[in-house]
Amino acid sequence: MTLDGFLAAGAITAVAAGEAMTAFEILWINAGAELLTAWITERSRRSIDEILKLTSHHTFVLVDGVEVERAVEDVRKGDTVVLHTGEKVSVDGEIVQGQALLNEAPLTGREEFVHRKAGDMVHAGTFVREGVIHVRAQQVGDATYLARVMDKVQDSLENRAPIEGVADHLASTLVKVGLGTTVATYILTASAWRAFTVLLVMACPCATVLAASTAISASMNAAARNRILVKGGRFMEEAGKCTTICFDKTGTLTSTEPALTDITCLGHTDEKSLLEMACSVEVHNHHPLAQAIKAESEKRQISPIAHSVCDYYLGMGMRAVIKDDEILVGNAKLAAKHKANISPLEAHATRLRNKGLTVLYVLRNSQPMGIIGFAATARPEAAKVIERLRGMGAKRFVLITGDEPNSARPLAKEMGFDECHCQIMPEEKALLVEEIAQKHPGLLMVGDGINDALALAKADVGVAVGTSGSEVAVEAADIALASDNLHALADVYGLSQKTLQVVRQNFWLATGSNIIGVAMGVLGILSPVTAGLVHIGHTLGVVANSSRLLAFKPTEYPPKN
Incomplete structure (x- = not known):
């Protein structure tokens, strides 16, 4: 019966x-x-x-060369949508004209604005921070990436x-x-x-x-209200049972806020003069690299010099005129645009890039003064989160990264990892996760980028961290942390264990x-x-x-x- x-x-x-x-x-x-x-x-x-419903209600569509306001639900595949500074992207599509800085944090958690230009893809739910772009709609309404994740x-x-x-x-x-x-x-x-x-x-x-x-x-329900998406009851149950936890490094254990870690000067230029020029040029810029320059200048008690001219080049850098000198601070594209000579700095730049640093050139009147290197620092909460997880029953911690050993191993040692695997390609990372899972059943993988997607899919439970995350990683993961803090990982791990405890209490009660x-x-x-x-x-x-x-x-x- x-x-x-x-x-x-x-x-x-x-x-x-x-x-x-x-x-x-x-x-x-x-x-x-x-x-x-x-x-x-x-x-x-x-x-x-509430977490995922991020698209706007109206947008502008190009009709016979004229921008016409239209409800988002009326936009059709093939329409050209015009997006201005401050507007929300409402379709998935390819940029066919213009360039802009996009805030993709609502979708990926990435705090740093991303430069997008003609030929690049954009997704519904992101914001145009600066610039104007024309986007040919490829997916609209329920077919957008955001809608698919929601479903x-x-x-x-x-x-x-x-x-x-x-x-x-x-x-x-x-x-x-x-x-x-x-x-x-x-x-x-x-x-x-x-x-x-x-x-x-x-x-x-x-x-x-x-x-x-x-x-x-x-x-x-409680997890979703706190910006933690658990894609099914099975993963809520299994997360807290995992005793082996594998971490990606870049963007997962390291911060998205860069820190100025290296200054290389040429000729008679000293670090103070170089930093003074860079800070003076970047004083009104809100880009994360500019913020790192200003933070280091304040730390060294270096004040910016007033400038008469200041130009911002999207995705390249800044130009300013200081005491009749033209100062450029930016990447190689900016130097090429102004026909500046950066060859004396290339060997230094290559050395820094090999260490995983981001490089900006500083030039006076098209002549090199030096370069500045920026590194992603370890998240301040990372060590505490690993300590919390260990206290809740996690037994083994493994760092799996594509980075060089000289940058990965010191971090692994500092945070108490049991294993550290360096210079691992995405396909190798997935195979390694499978191999570790066979030896130590109950494996949880934490990552943030496209290169982590395969490994997240192979783990017993895959967790995508919102910080610097990619859409592919979020879609491949079983749990997605929209919060920009690793403590959310320990929170959902503990919530899983608390849930099983409540279930057992309910069985005894019933x-x-x-x-x-x-x-x-x-x-x-x-x-x-x-x-x-x-x-x-x-x-x-x-x-x-x-x-x-x-x-x-x-x-x-x-x-x-």
């Missing part, structure tokens, strides 16, 4: 015995349980929608955790046990009244069915109350109506216990300097 059949038999028997109120209780408990589950699931969907994540609410199958199996077993217990009670006591009471106690294992599903749904109810029914202590009240009590108890997960709060991250 199925669960629904058993519920129907209990309700019919109650009506036949003149216990209409008891029959109502059975039906009410079942309907109420389904309603509560649907309510928690809908809350999860709304929370996910996958929302559909994943139906991706049941293995422990929910345990609950269903237990409920099915209770149905069989209930039928046998009812018959046995009648044989032993010769009391139809007591047998009927036992039937009512066992006829509604709703609390057992809800034990796992309500806890999983509540935890996914099964224990059933056992006590049956014993009281056999002894004649419970009446049929009271048996119905037992169901109401333990069902509400399970839901109330699961709802505690809705109060989940992430770690309060210290403010960035």
Whole structure:
């Protein structure tokens, strides 16, 4: 007999015995349980929608050379959408004209603005920070990348955790046990009244069915409200069980905020003069590299010099006139644009690039003064997060990176990694993850970029960090952290463990109350109506216990300097 059949038999028997109120209780408990589950699931969907619903309502489309305002839902594939500074991208497509700095943080978590030009792809949900671009729409509406991610994540609410199958199996077993217990009670006591009471106690294992599903749904809801997307109950259950955690380095353990780490001067120029010129040129620029130059200047108590002319070249750098000298601070493209000679600096620039640094040239009147190197520093919270994870049960930590050993190994040693694998290509990274998972089952992989996508897919649980992330990594991952802080990883790891703890509590609550109810029914202590009240009590108890997960709060991250 199925669960629904058993519920129907209990309700019919109650009506036949003149216990209409008891029959109502059975039906009410079942309907109420389904309603509560649907309510928690809908809350999860709304929370996910708030994170991912980022596109605007109106945009501008080029029609016969004229910009015409149009509702986003009316934009069609092949239309040319014109996007200005401050506007939100509403389609996926290719830039056919113009260039701009884009804020892709809502989609990728990357804080640094990205330079996009003709031939590059842009995605719905990002913002034009500076510039004007014409985009030929390739995917619109529900076909955009953002919409596809939203659908996958929302559909994943139906991706049941293995422990929910345990609950269903237990409920099915209770149905069989209930039928046998009812018959046995009648044989032993010769009391139809007591047998009927036992039937009512066992006829509604709703609390057992809800034990796992309500806890999983509540935890996914809480995670989504805190910008953590869990793509299915299975991953919420498994995350906290993983004892081996593999990390990518660049963008995952290192910060997106660059730090000025190297200054190379030519001729009679000293570091103070070079930095003074660079700071004077970049004083009004909000680019992350400019902010790093200004931060280092303040640290050395170097003040900028006033300039009369200042030009900004998108994706290249800055030009200013200081004391009748033309000063350029930027990349090789800027130097080429102004026909400046950077050959004396190329050997130094190559050395810095080989170390993984970003290089800016500083030139006076087209002659090189020197170069400045910028490195991504270790995230201040990274070591603390690894310590938290170790305290919660993670046993083994592995660093897997494509970086050079001279930059990766010191970081691995500093943070207490058990293994460090350097100069690993994306395909090799995926194979390495598979190999480690075979030796140490229960592997969680943390990454952020396209080169991590294969490894994330091969891990038991793949986690994409929002910082410097790529769309491919987010789509390949089982859990996506939209937060720009690694503490969110430890938060979801702990939430997974708390969820399993609540599920186990729910099983004991549901099964224990059933056992006590049956014993009281056999002894004649419970009446049929009271048996119905037992169901109401333990069902509400399970839901109330699961709802505690809705109060989940992430770690309060210290403010960035």
